[in-house]
Amino acid sequence: MLVYAAEITDSIKRYNMKIAFVSAEVYPFSKVGGLGDVAGALPVELANLGISVNVITPGYGSINRKRFPIQRIPYRFTVKIGGEMIECGVSRWVSAEQPKHCVYFVENEFYFGARGIYNDANGRAYDDNNKRFLLLGKAALEIARMPGERPDIIHCNDNHTAMIPVYLKADPALHHDFKNTKTLLTLHNIAYQGIDSMDHKDLYGVPDDFFRPMAALEWWGQINPLKAGIIFADGISTVSPTHAREIMNSEVFSAGMQNIIRSSGKTVYGILNGVDYQEWHPATDRYIAKPYSIETVEEKKYNKIALLNDMGLDQSVVNKPLIGMVSRLVEQKGISLLIESIDRMMTLDIGMIVLGSGEPEYERAMRKFARRYPRRFVVDFGYNNPLAHKIMAGCDMFLMPSRYEPCGITQMAALKYGNVPIVHKTGGLADTVIHWDGQSGNGFVFENYSSDDLIKPVRDAVTVFMNGKEWRRIRLNGMATDFSWKRSAQQYIELYEYTCQVL
Template identity: 40%
Template structure:
């Protein structure tokens, strides 16, 4: 099977979150399941060309009578990664926006990526399946089912649309339709229309042959009003085509036995290096040496309502009273930075924060913390709790989405009600368990033995591809 993946980011080339990790790791795992995979990404400003070769000087991308001058580059890694170069669209500091907000031309930026995917499918890599990721590529199935519905090039080509986070929908005014090359006849409740706007994520849901999301629990949750972000109805209608496949983890990048970023290596059979990693983390964040004797909680997160940032802020006084230290690495909404900064200044013995993202520091937190906090409002899959298990850092999570799927009794602590009170109770239980060193080490080891590698998940994707190819008729 030939699979063309289309996405807005993939590690190590461009990454802002879990989507980048998945698209960076899944292609290599799929190749072990008899899948010939290629990936198409935008070439953002920070993606260098030194290890790439140019495939097309001029890849023809036309939308609504406008020609977008694009080039195509190829990097051969675990799979062929193609990069669409269009400086006026992608040669910017941010992937999706800047300090002022989302780029106003994002509809066009990702419409061009979607149309370029079809040009690549015609001229460079002829796929059986186009696998699209999140709203940025939701227009691919829409184009195939409208503009190119009668094009013989794409007869038999199937589409899979993966929802990584339903909360990000790619909403644009109705006036964007001509610019993205779609007829107003698609603007209705069974098409792209969503409360008077064009929804790119709805385009992917409605027009794709199959839909997947990144955990089994989340596939159920998004069909409910609580988690459906207004799309629960259409997802229920397409429920027979909706599959939950959990994300895997690339243990080549996240492994305490080999991690180049951490102070000492350790394993499930020899935990000695964990203490050295904690000492290094305490030093990295400027906490006092006394923090070595306390439970140390870590957080690496976007600072957004989804991630439960307000709960973390709310419980800081309780952390102090429980004598728990906290280190946090985060970026996102500015409204959360001020109270976090003030807390670190008011309680420098216990609280340390750093804003932005730093890959090395993220690894240090996973290795050096005793416990890891993920009090998410919702969590499609989550990767950090799985990294934490492998590093012997006990997760404290809200039981939602992939967090509920991956954390079991005996490997971490879960709470259900989204409230500061429930989070505090879970941390109190974890802190009490921490005092029994033998029991705590046993919990660490149980988590470290869990296997969430891509092996199983990639096989599930390969099975879904085969199912789509053998299905009769359209979705």
């Protein structure tokens, strides 16, 4: 069964709620991708709407503790992972603007304090990430049972925290103090399932029955925490209505989880992510050369000139379409399709800037195109937040050819900057970008995943770009859209209440 959070009855009575929001990354303390953005912005809006939110996340060594007033609290506990007893401390940050929004950090020097989020300094995943995030899940339960902090909902996010519902249901006597607490598991990227070797089953702390063939944690002879979380969570959501349909109806989009979700008998709720407009708004952006708004969109051109200068692009591009892309260079993001299409795109007399890093073969291909098209095609590897903002403000078009995209946030930010998106019709891209038909729309969309189908909307966008009046209308349509987190937070509150009272 599939419905959307917006369809949950409005007759459910609102009441004061306490949410424990558990995430492996939380902006601005830690961030690798969209999960960090969501965990940073959604709890703030929930708190603004009157919900008490305790975010729980690891206290990584990469967190800038000089920037944030994070304070240790006198609470310690021990967690058993396999045969190891792991002692943890707790730190806390409370928002000065919104006291209902609090972030708790699980402190352990070996597993978190001396490390980054997922990878070491060389970009290699830590060998014991399985153990680290099992620790996060069990530690989150210890923090959630502190006096006065017992939640109505534990909101789990992705595979890193998917074992929390399993622990609560596997041993309800041990966790009797959570008997009135429900769990919600949000699938931000269902392809990342935390697959682990069956050799590590002793780390998980649940009976052997959970690992038998076809059992909750077993997946083709391996351990799959996300599968078990789907089975045991009280509620399941994902980050856009279209992606909810995709994972329910496709083995490919669900990364093999379609039948697991269906057989669980649960509803999948699709709630579109939002954009933090305090961070992403051209009128207040501290990184761009000249702020502008929907009323002064003509001043966007000054940001284009500055971006061309900063990136060493030919100044003639100022009067030509400039396409930007900010993305991980991985297959999911459509990079192989992009590589197949770039030569044909460049015949359209455009400039292009790509910001991101990823698979070595894709990075090599990007370098090749930069050499082939000097001063017209530029690539910057890594993640450069100021440059990402400058690309939003300085480019004319924003390309997202993702093979699949559960939600996507950058296309929503691009719209607010008058940076016209060109996207594949999938997931949240389909929910936010409306194809320009000559009269209405805010971007350009291609449906079939092929190079020919990608080239067509790029060519159409270039053609419309040459018609200044029509191009301005598309830009203004995009800048007028509202994908604020307030709308999303209201839908999550409805889902929390429905989960508590109905599920």
